[in-house]
Amino acid sequence: xxxxxxVVTGASKGxxxxxxxxxxxxxxxxxxxxxxxxxxxxxxxxGRQGGVCRPLVVDLTEPDAVAAALDGVDAEVLVNNAGxxxxxxFVELTRDEWRAMVDLNLNALYDVTRALLPAMIRRxxxxxxxxxxxxxxxxxxxxxxxxxxxxAVQGFTESLMLEVRDHGVKVSVVNPGxxxxxxxxxxxxxxxxxxxxxxDVAEAVWKVVDTPPSVLIHRVxxxxxxSPPRKR
Numbered sequence: 001x002x003x004x005x006x007v008v009t010g011a012s013k014g015x016x017x018x019x020x021x022x023x024x025x026x027x028x029x030x031x032x033x034x035x036x037x038x039x040x041x042x043x044x045x046x047g048r049q050g051g052v053c054r055p056l057v058v059d060l061t062e063p064d065a066v067a068a069a070l071d072g073v074d075a076e077v078l079v080n081n082a083g084x085x086x087x088x089x090f091v092e093l094t095r096d097e098w099r100a101m102v103d104l105n106l107n108a109l110y111d112v113t114r115a116l117l118p119a120m121i122r123r124x125x126x127x128x129x130x131x132x133x134x135x136x137x138x139x140x141x142x143x144x145x146x147x148x149x150x151x152a153v154q155g156f157t158e159s160l161m162l163e164v165r166d167h168g169v170k171v172s173v174v175n176p177g178x179x180x181x182x183x184x185x186x187x188x189x190x191x192x193x194x195x196x197x198x199x200d201v202a203e204a205v206w207k208v209v210d211t212p213p214s215v216l217i218h219r220v221x222x223x224x225x226x227s228p229p230r231k232r
Contacts, residue, residue: 007079010033014198016081019205028054030073061103066111066115079205080112101149127169130156132173178195
């Protein structure tokens with residue numbers, strides 16, 4: 001029998017890649033990102049582990065491209081992971097930078113979920129997971145745009161959960177703290193060793209998915225046990 005499908009956005013690297021690798025044990029992965037090379041690398045790695053990965057090269061900020069790529073995809077799981085974070089003082093934040101965050105962190109969330117959710121409702125099962133951030137409720141200097149989008153994610157996921165749970169569809173949000181990736185222009189490396197690893201977030205997603213049909217884990221916050229090093 002073929003495996004159910006899990007769609008993972010932003011799957012080419014970082015948290016998304018780790019999630020795709022973790023879910024590939026149970027699901028056929030439909031991996032979405034803009035980089036064909038990195039998606040092919042992911043597909044090859046999943047294939048070596050005995051799994052199946054379908055690379056989908058898509059610019060998630062293009063609604064028509066999203067609709068075309070996901071037409072006919074009957075996903076059991078959707079992980080909305082793709083995102084961007086630009087952190088700088090508000091007076092230095094350009095409109096293009098603001099719009100880039102809104103387009104990927106929020107508008108693409110709408111387009112991908114809108115493409116796949118109706119089939120879940122018709123089937124009476126499915127799971128929509130959004131990778132949020134503790135920034136959705138914890139302000140910091142320079143975070144006006146990014147925090148605004150992540151706060152919106154919290155409201156979106158809770159409202160959607162209330163709408164679709166009686167249709168048998170689960171909605172969850174996983175909110176990580178700092179993760180040691182190249183996200184937001186801060187390269188991964190030893191100096192970020194105190195942070196979560198991408199695999200830590202992937203494991204949290206796995207636990208959210210791996211629940212009985214009647215159980216919903218709606219919101220998870222994942223933090224590293226260690227405090228960030230003090231600046232000298």
